[in-house]
Amino acid sequence: MQSAQTGHDVRTERLIEWLRDAHAMEAQAETMLTKQASRIQHYPELKARIEQHITETQNQARLIEDCLRRHDRSYSGLKDLGGKMMAMGQAMGGMMVNDEIVKGAQMGYVFENLEIASYKILIAAAEAVGDLETKEVCERILVEEIAMADWLRDHLAELTHAYLTRAAEPHVEAKR
């Protein structure tokens, strides 16, 4: 069925909506990760991995924008800015806790898995409408999200031990 408003097939319309959601998600990710990385003082390995993923995230947002523009030449990312504000609130909330480094890594792992699910859905939707360029872009992004999720999962125990060791030491800051 065609939409009267856009002339797009309803499946293409859904794909475009989900691409917009992904773009908002990446904007949110960039804000969250940047805040997180800037706060970290004593966990250089985690900080470096987050900084690597910030670069990947910025590139992902651009790739998704390109996908959106191929469907809608008037596309501007402006409508997707709501998530940035939300992310700022979440990042600020995280500063109140004395285990922010552990909570941050935990939330990071949850967020990467949200991204993994989103790109799995986008890949299937792009396939369904025959948008093979979007499918291929999302497959490439998915690899980066899986790598980040795996890295966090594989380092949660080590990070927790490092945090607890610092926390047990008098006059040593552990939280970040």
Ligand code: MG
């Ligand atoms: Mg991402």
Ligand code: FE
């Ligand atoms: Fe990610």
